[in-house]
Amino acid sequence: MSKINRILFTILILLAVSNFSKAQEKPAIPINTAVENVQKFFTVYPVEKIHLHFDKPYYAVGDTLWFKTYLNTNLFNYDPSKVAYIEILNSRDSLMQTLRVPLKDGAGKGQLVLDPQFWSQDNYRVRAYTKWMMNFDMGYFYNKVIPIGDAINKKLGSDVSFEPDGNKTKAILQFRDRQGQLLSRKKLSWEANDGWDPFDKGKGETDALGRVVVSLSNKEKEKFKNGRLVVKLEDGETLVGQYPLRNAIWEADVQFFPEGGDLISGISKKVAFKAVSSTGLGLKVKGKIIDSKKQEVASFEDLGLGMGSFNLVPVSGESYKAMVTFENGEQKTFDLPAVVDNKVNVVFAKQEGEFINLGIVTNDSHFQAVQNKPFYVFGQLNGHLVYAAQASMKSAAVSIRIPIKELPNGIVQITLLSPDGEPLSERLVFIQPQKLIDIQVKTDKDSYARKDLVKMKLNVNSPVDSLIGNYSVSVIDESKVPFNDDNDRTIVSSMLLTSDLKGYVEKPNYYFNEKNTNRLEALDALMMTQGFRRFDYKELVQGKLPQVRFMPEQGITLSGILRLNTGRPQPNGGLLLTIPGAAVKKDTYTDKNGVFKFENLVFQDSLKATINARGNDNFRNLVINMDQTFYPEVDQNSPYFSAGIQNIDQNMSVYLDNSKKEFRTSILIDEVVVTATQEKKQSSKDFSALSGLSMPDHRIEGSRLQGCNVLSMCLNTLLTGITYDVNTLKYYVTRNYNQGSRVPVQFFLNGMPIDEPSLNSITIPEIEGIEIFLRDDLGTVRNIYQNDGVVSIITKKEKKQPRMTAAQIEAMLPKSNVVELHPLGYVKQRAFYTPKYATPESKNTNDYRTTVYWNPEIRVEKNGEIDLEFFNADGTGKYKVVVEGNDIQGNVGRKVYYYNVK
Numbered sequence: 001m002s003k004i005n006r007i008l009f010t011i012l013i014l015l016a017v018s019n020f021s022k023a024q025e026k027p028a029i030p031i032n033t034a035v036e037n038v039q040k041f042f043t044v045y046p047v048e049k050i051h052l053h054f055d056k057p058y059y060a061v062g063d064t065l066w067f068k069t070y071l072n073t074n075l076f077n078y079d080p081s082k083v084a085y086i087e088i089l090n091s092r093d094s095l096m097q098t099l100r101v102p103l104k105d106g107a108g109k110g111q112l113v114l115d116p117q118f119w120s121q122d123n124y125r126v127r128a129y130t131k132w133m134m135n136f137d138m139g140y141f142y143n144k145v146i147p148i149g150d151a152i153n154k155k156l157g158s159d160v161s162f163e164p165d166g167n168k169t170k171a172i173l174q175f176r177d178r179q180g181q182l183l184s185r186k187k188l189s190w191e192a193n194d195g196w197d198p199f200d201k202g203k204g205e206t207d208a209l210g211r212v213v214v215s216l217s218n219k220e221k222e223k224f225k226n227g228r229l230v231v232k233l234e235d236g237e238t239l240v241g242q243y244p245l246r247n248a249i250w251e252a253d254v255q256f257f258p259e260g261g262d263l264i265s266g267i268s269k270k271v272a273f274k275a276v277s278s279t280g281l282g283l284k285v286k287g288k289i290i291d292s293k294k295q296e297v298a299s300f301e302d303l304g305l306g307m308g309s310f311n312l313v314p315v316s317g318e319s320y321k322a323m324v325t326f327e328n329g330e331q332k333t334f335d336l337p338a339v340v341d342n343k344v345n346v347v348f349a350k351q352e353g354e355f356i357n358l359g360i361v362t363n364d365s366h367f368q369a370v371q372n373k374p375f376y377v378f379g380q381l382n383g384h385l386v387y388a389a390q391a392s393m394k395s396a397a398v399s400i401r402i403p404i405k406e407l408p409n410g411i412v413q414i415t416l417l418s419p420d421g422e423p424l425s426e427r428l429v430f431i432q433p434q435k436l437i438d439i440q441v442k443t444d445k446d447s448y449a450r451k452d453l454v455k456m457k458l459n460v461n462s463p464v465d466s467l468i469g470n471y472s473v474s475v476i477d478e479s480k481v482p483f484n485d486d487n488d489r490t491i492v493s494s495m496l497l498t499s500d501l502k503g504y505v506e507k508p509n510y511y512f513n514e515k516n517t518n519r520l521e522a523l524d525a526l527m528m529t530q531g532f533r534r535f536d537y538k539e540l541v542q543g544k545l546p547q548v549r550f551m552p553e554q555g556i557t558l559s560g561i562l563r564l565n566t567g568r569p570q571p572n573g574g575l576l577l578t579i580p581g582a583a584v585k586k587d588t589y590t591d592k593n594g595v596f597k598f599e600n601l602v603f604q605d606s607l608k609a610t611i612n613a614r615g616n617d618n619f620r621n622l623v624i625n626m627d628q629t630f631y632p633e634v635d636q637n638s639p640y641f642s643a644g645i646q647n648i649d650q651n652m653s654v655y656l657d658n659s660k661k662e663f664r665t666s667i668l669i670d671e672v673v674v675t676a677t678q679e680k681k682q683s684s685k686d687f688s689a690l691s692g693l694s695m696p697d698h699r700i701e702g703s704r705l706q707g708c709n710v711l712s713m714c715l716n717t718l719l720t721g722i723t724y725d726v727n728t729l730k731y732y733v734t735r736n737y738n739q740g741s742r743v744p745v746q747f748f749l750n751g752m753p754i755d756e757p758s759l760n761s762i763t764i765p766e767i768e769g770i771e772i773f774l775r776d777d778l779g780t781v782r783n784i785y786q787n788d789g790v791v792s793i794i795t796k797k798e799k800k801q802p803r804m805t806a807a808q809i810e811a812m813l814p815k816s817n818v819v820e821l822h823p824l825g826y827v828k829q830r831a832f833y834t835p836k837y838a839t840p841e842s843k844n845t846n847d848y849r850t851t852v853y854w855n856p857e858i859r860v861e862k863n864g865e866i867d868l869e870f871f872n873a874d875g876t877g878k879y880k881v882v883v884e885g886n887d888i889q890g891n892v893g894r895k896v897y898y899y900n901v902k
Contacts, residue, residue: 029421029541031390034376037543039385041535044545045135047383048073048552050084050128050142051494053884055474055854057483058645058652060659061116061150066832068472068856069101069108069128072495072890081130083553084108085631086827089125091244091644093636094698094720096124099827100556102602105888107470109856110827114148121150123644131550134632136534139502141632144489145643149652151659154178156239157649160229162248164218169248171214171229175206175241176649182210188233192216192245194223197775206233216248224249225278226637247646251278254285254324254334257528260345260416260425263337265316266363269347271298271336272528275306275324280642282306282506287324289336291315303518305506307525314339342366344393345425346377346400346416348524354405356429358414360391360398367396375424376417378537381431382410382500382890404433408890411500413532421541428527436492437462437469437893439883447900450874451837451847454899458858458866462887469860471885473868475853478898479877480658485896486510487643491884495892502531504639550630555600558823560626562594562613565816569594570622574615581607582825603825606703613817623816628713629823634720655850662848684771684792687751692780693790696771697721702796703822705764712759719791721774729756733774733789746787750795753785765820768796837871849873858885876901 048071055066073080086099096119101108128142157176162169175183183206192200199220204212214231218224227245232238252275259270275285286301289312297320300310314320320336341363349357360377362370370393379387379402387402402412409432416425438461443454454475462469486507489498493508510516511523535546562573573590575598582603590596598611613622645651684690698720708714715731716724722745723734730744747754749762773790776782781790832854837843853870860866872879881897 029419031376031388033543034421034541035385035388038378038388038537038540040543041540041545042380042383042385045383045535045548046073046078046080046132047534048081048130048132049140049495049499050130050133051489051491051499052086052126052128052142052144053472053474053491053856053882054146055851056476056481057488058147058149058481058655059114060652060656061114061119061121061148061152061154062659062663063114063148064830065112065114065146066474066851066854066856067110067112068470068884069103069110070470070491070495070884070886071103071106071108071130072499072886072892073106079552079554080106081132081552082555084128084130086110087127088112089127089634089638091123091125091641092697093634093638095634095700098631098704098824100824102555102826105468105470105859106886109472109829111830112827116150116152119148119150121148121154121648123147123641123648125638125640129632130553132552134550134630135546135548137502138632138635139531140499140534142494142499143504143638143640145640147645147648147652149648149656149659151656152663155237156183156233156241158231158241158243159647159650160243161647162250164250165215167217167219169216169218169224171216171243171248172211173214173231173241173243174209174211175233175239176210177235182208183233183235184208184210186210186233186235188212188231190214190229190231192223192227192229194227199223199227216245218249221249221251244641244646246279246641249278250328250330252276252283252324252326252330252332254322254332255529256322256334256336258337258345259347259528260361260427262343262345262425263312263314263320263339264343264345264361264363264366265314265318265339265341266365267345267361268311268313269345270309270528271312272309272525273300273302273307273322274525274529275302275326280504280506280639284327285324287322289320289322292319303522303525305510305522305526307522307529309525309528316341342369343424344370344375344416346414346427348414348427348429349399351404351429351431354433355401355403356412356431358400358402358427358429360393360400360416362393362396364396367393374419376419376421376541378415378417380413380415382408383534386412387414404431407431407433409434409436410496411527411532415537417537417541421538423537426532428530428532430497430523430527432496434891435463437885437887437891439471439885439893439895441881441883441895441897443897443899445899447902448872450872450876450901451843452872452901453837454853454870454872456868456870456881458868458883459864460860460866460885460893461863462860462893463891464887464889465863467861467887467889467891469885469887471858471860471883472856473853473858474851474882475870476880476882477850477852477873477875477877477901478880480655480850480875481880482654486513486516490894491886491892492894495886495890500532500534501526502533504642505530506642556602556823556825557597557599558601558609558611558626558821559595559597560611560624562590562596563623563625564618565621565623570616573613573622575624576612576615577601577609578612579603579607579609581605584609604828605825606822607825609821609823611819611821614815616817619817624819626708626819626821628708628710631717633717658848658850661846682768682794682797684748684751684773684790684794686794687748687792689751689753690748690781690790690792692776692778693773694777696792697774698772700770700772702765702767702769703824705767708764710760711762711764711767712756714764715759715770715791718770719772721772722789722791731756731791735774736788741788743786743788745789745791746781746785748790748792750793754793762793762795765822766795768794770794834870847873848875850875852879860885860887872901 051070053068084101088096224245229243231241254275257272275283282305289298302308322334344362377389440459442457562570571592723737771792883895886892
């Protein structure tokens with residue numbers, strides 16, 4: 001943040017305080033003290049936000065997913081994070097991969113190869129954060145769902161839809177083989193499970209059109225939320241399809257949100273509403289409000305996203321209901337919040353030029369009780385205190401006017417507090433007084449032929465010239481990648497809107513698309529219905545600051561404590577770090593507390609590293625204790641999966657057809673004689689005691705345990721779906737534990753049962769993988785060990801070696817003064833391939849590319865033009881250019897441009 005803006009915020013606060021300093025009663029905490037305490041939080045705890053720009057909105061197995069990482073911060077008098085983490089989770093909330101991305105001037109880049117051996121068709125959630133962001137609510141992490149189809153390995157294509165039918169729900173499925181032919185007259189069996197145990201099953205046969213109707217009992221609707229329908233179809237071989245049941249039940253909820261939080265009797269208030277389905281998506285509704293005498297007092301209709309508002313003057317002692325009609329004809333009745341007589345609320349009047357006008361309101365009867373009493377009003381925007389006032393109630397309505405001309409764009413959170421700092425009422429207002437970064441795109445022609453050279457100019461006009469800016473450009477063939485831009489999480493909607501709101505926001509770019517004429521009205525409805533709680537004002541006003549566990553990372557650090565075998569720290573001890581795969585060799589010395597750090601390390605992937613303390617005179621008595629590496633827990637049942645595509649085969653058919661052609665072309669290569677063999681990855685199936693178990697629900701690769709000194713401590717955070725009870729010192733299946741079960745999980749090491757105390761005797765670097773089984777369908781393990789769930793630990797397979805020498809045997813003995821680990825390095829860097837068609841001969845090839853151009857490394861240090869060149873692919877129709885970027889002051893911009901290819 002610039003020095004000018006910091007001065008501006010201070011002036012706003014002082015002006016606000018002086019305007020309301022004539023309260024006749026003194027508050028419990030003086031306004032100056034309250035402001036100082038709150039401002040201390042915003043100064044010491046900067047807000048970091050992450051955004052990812054992907055080259056396209058969805059992918060297929062075999063593709064490479066390209067991305068640019070953007071970091072926005074609200075302060076620049078501290079060292080912001082220089083490392084970002086990107087996680088990919090499947091629809092069952094299993095962590096698939098973690099990428100570590102280096103950031104320079106708030107930007108980084110990377111890619112992920114969707115290897116057909118490991119990736120399958122699903123809706124995947126991408127979660128991004130910095131270690132600093134881990135100090136706060138995970139609800140403010142970056143989240144986006146990206147569908148990935150499969151045109152390579154998938155043998156069973158299907159479409160599914162659900163229809164309610166009394167106490168049953170019909171699942172209508174249609175099946176095709178990998179060539180797209182209907183699978184007619186095929187026998188099948190099906191099972192519905194709640195994620196663990198089956199609750200319904202049956203058999204059937206497809207008709208002449210490959211369709212079958214499965215009737216599911218929906219008496220226990222809770223089981224559908226995490227449940228799946230598993231279908232096994234016989235077509236010469238058993239083909240398996242799995243379908244989430246979260247969309248199988250039609251349920252609707254409508255919530256009502258009086259402005260400022262309360263329906264105050266006698267006060268005309270705006271009441272917002274939000275209608276959502278069981279999946280969290282908005283529902284079209286209309287309805288009316290009736291009082292206890294069934295008289296209509298208001299009517300309403302949503303604005304297109306299940307949200308809207310209406311005005312109501314509630315009467316003391318009266319109760320109100322909403323009679324709601326949904327788009328499918330269903331009707332339901334919902335209660336409005338109770339009418340209150342003794343509340344004070346803050347309300348938004350209107351934006352008028354360079355000001356937003358608000359009011360503090362109560363009714364005449366309650367005014368007598370609060371007359372001349374002092375209240376606090378705080379305004380917060382993007383981690384800055386932009387307004388602070390002490391106001392006394394001289395009348396039942398007090399006006400507040402906040403200047404916004406110099407404020408940045410974003411959400412202003414206005415909070416009304418009691419004299420002791422208790423929050424009473426809140427109102428969110430979105431403002432956009434500043435222009436976005438002006439990005440202009442021009443091409444040398446409006447229309448091109450296939451494989452033509454495109455010459456493109458970018459003109460960037462930042463609000464402040466000479467600011468460092470980072471930009472990324474994607475060009476896609478939209479005829480192959482159709483997508484509604486309103487659904488996208490763009491850098492504008494991400495940094496200015498969704499990064500400050502908890503929960504899933506449907507169609508985030510809808511609110512910034514000027515073609516949507518009701519977007520501002522819809523945006524205000526969103527402000528009144530969406531959660532926003534980054535901090536606790538009551539704690540801040542009283543000077544209580546939250547504890548911080550993680551500082552902004554400046555690079556990769558390996559740290560720990562060097563101790564004597566008696567447990568005492570070893571001061572001034574020497575250690576040597578070697579990472580042969582990255583040509584890293586560094587030494588360091590411990591401080592007086594035995595603490596050592598190897599900082600600012602640079603290496604890619606997860607390479608083997610060794611830390612050695614044998615250079616010390618007393619090395620035989622030394623023990624290296626590495627600091628544990630922490631990752632955030634997986635937030636189960638994420639609402640973001642509402643954005644996933646239910647029928648990927650159908651909705652991505654054009655893209656998947658192209659993927660088939662692209663893959664078929666890419667594998668037509670000359671015959672290659674393979675002389676090496678790939679080492680088979682071990683699994684629990686390799687051990688007879690566990691062979692009866694089905695596929696594991698989760699697998700943790702050994703590389704994820706890097707940095708672990710004590711295995712049990714890592715397992716407490718890494719075992720997805722497993723809960724550790726500190727009282728019994730046992731592990732349990734979370735779902736069953738929460739329902740009261742105390743039957744523990746059984747641990748196995750290479751197929752042999754072990755107990756919990758034995759876990760810490762396992763050498764962590766030797767672990768190849770950990771497989772988690774949350775259920776035992778056949779009971780092969782459960783019946784023997786009386787357990788609930790299995791955790792199978794598999795160590796690396798020992799290779800047959802010739803007879804060892806004494807020196808080799810000594811080398812194998814565990815050494816506490818030498819530690820081997822596989823720390824997570826930075827994402828591997830690759831360049832996006834752009835073909836050149838300079839001659840007629842070079843054009844004589846098929847080019848099925850969907851991403852025609854990707855450039856994440858456009859850096860601007862002064863406003864001006866940037867020249868880019870690339871060649872079109874074979875696709876014809878509209879090509880879509882998307883440019884996104886920000887500068888070091890946090891200004892953001894986005895531009896969408898089209899040109900034609902004939």
